[in-house]
Amino acid sequence: MTRCKIKAVIGAGIALILFGGCGYDQTSNDQVASTENVSNIDKSEDDIKEDNVDITEASWKDGYTIVLNAYREEAEKISKDGLYWDSFDEIPAIPNVEDTIIEMEFYNQFGPFAFMLKDLDGNEIPELFICRATEEFDSGVIYQIFTWHDGKTIELLGNLGYRNGICTICQDNLLKVESSGTATDYGNTIYYLPANSTELKVVEQFFAIQNKEDSTKSDFFWFSSDGEKTPITEDKYLDYEQNYVEQADLRYIEGTQDNIAHISDLWDE
Numbered sequence: 001m002t003r004c005k006i007k008a009v010i011g012a013g014i015a016l017i018l019f020g021g022c023g024y025d026q027t028s029n030d031q032v033a034s035t036e037n038v039s040n041i042d043k044s045e046d047d048i049k050e051d052n053v054d055i056t057e058a059s060w061k062d063g064y065t066i067v068l069n070a071y072r073e074e075a076e077k078i079s080k081d082g083l084y085w086d087s088f089d090e091i092p093a094i095p096n097v098e099d100t101i102i103e104m105e106f107y108n109q110f111g112p113f114a115f116m117l118k119d120l121d122g123n124e125i126p127e128l129f130i131c132r133a134t135e136e137f138d139s140g141v142i143y144q145i146f147t148w149h150d151g152k153t154i155e156l157l158g159n160l161g162y163r164n165g166i167c168t169i170c171q172d173n174l175l176k177v178e179s180s181g182t183a184t185d186y187g188n189t190i191y192y193l194p195a196n197s198t199e200l201k202v203v204e205q206f207f208a209i210q211n212k213e214d215s216t217k218s219d220f221f222w223f224s225s226d227g228e229k230t231p232i233t234e235d236k237y238l239d240y241e242q243n244y245v246e247q248a249d250l251r252y253i254e255g256t257q258d259n260i261a262h263i264s265d266l267w268d269e
Contacts, residue, residue, distance in 0.1 A: 060148035061264050063096065064128045067146060067153060068115060068260045070094050071130055074102050075113035075255065097153050103130070103143040105161030113255035114140055117267045120147075120173045120193040126267055127156065127193070129169075133252040140252045142167040145175075147198060154198045157191070170244040174203060184210040184218040190244060201225070206232070206240040 070092065091107075094100045114133035117126035127147045133140035145157040145167070160167045160177070168176045173192070180186040187207030191200040202225050208218035220237045222230045232240075253259055253266055 058151075060125050060128075060153075063148050063153035064117075064146065065260055065263060066095050067097060067128060067130070068255060068263070069257075071102065071106070071113060071115075072255050072257065072260060074106070078107060097146070097155055100155045100158070103158055103161065105159070105164050106130070106132070106143045108163065109141060109161060111135070111140065112137070114252040115255055116142075116250060116252060117263075118169060118173070118250075120175075121195045121197065122173075123196050128153075131252060133254070137252040137254060139250075142169075147193070149196065149198050156193065156198070156200055168244070168246045169250060170246060174244065175200065176244045182210065184208060184215065186218075188241065188244070204240075206237050208234075208237065 074092065091101045091104060094102060109132050111132035111134060114131040114137060116129035116131060118129060119126045121127075125148055127145055129142050130144040130146075131140040131142050141161060143158075143160050144155065145160075147154050147156050157167070157175070157177070159165065164179075166178045168178070170176050170190075175191040175193075177189045177191070178186070179189070185208065187205065187209075189205045190203040192203055193200055204225060205223040206221070207223070208220050211217040211219050218234075220232045220234050222232045222236070222240065224230075259266060
């Protein structure tokens with residue numbers, strides 16, 4: 001069975017994840033007015049290099065080490081040579097993670113390569129967050145999230161970053177992904193990870209969508225977990241936003257070879 005991967009995508013229509021192939025009606029006349037400018041950088045099978053190896057990993061530590069070393073090598077190349085590839089097709093695949101490559105946005109930002117280990121579903125196996133951090137490692141930007149299940153490392157969420165969608169870890173281990181296309185097209189999707197699951201689930205979404213009659217104005221909507229759409233006021237939108245605050249004391253770990261080699265010692269169960 002094909003898994004419906006969740007991707008954070010921006011554009012004038014805001015968030016392909018909102019109206020895309022995960023159960024939302026794409027034919028509704030009252031959905032986003034125009035989707036022509038939506039930036040869809042989701043990865044097709046043709047975009048993925050065929051050098052991933054199908055291996056059953058001994059533990060999450062082994063699987064995450066492979067991912068982290070792939071990112072570390074790319075970060076070192078960027079630091080030394082700058083942006084060294086000429087096309088999307090040259091971005092390397094992540095070994096042993098199906099249909100997944102290094103996130104494009106990772107190349108476009110600066111700051112030390114870092115990672116986080118955070119158990120989102122309470123099963124005592126952490127999820128892996130790929131980040132770039134500040135020099136003090138007290139905050140950062142998340143680019144990609146992985147989980148480990150049944151001997152495999154699996155991508156939970158990708159296409160993140162300043163341009164694509166800012167991901168915040170909030171109370172109760174909820175994830176808020178903030179997307180923005182224009183000054184009048186923006187919004188948030190809230191996710192949670194069910195226990196022992198390989199797919200994030202939508203809790204709710206709230207979006208500002210450009211008004212069809214006046215492009216300088218926004219209409220505001222709330223969407224339930226099953227996609228039911230309800231008009232709301234701008235004040236109500238702001239109330240929803242304030243419900244989700246970043247967790248304090250998140251631990252950004254520098255992505256050095258030594259830290260990656262000792263990943264077991266860095267996980268506080």
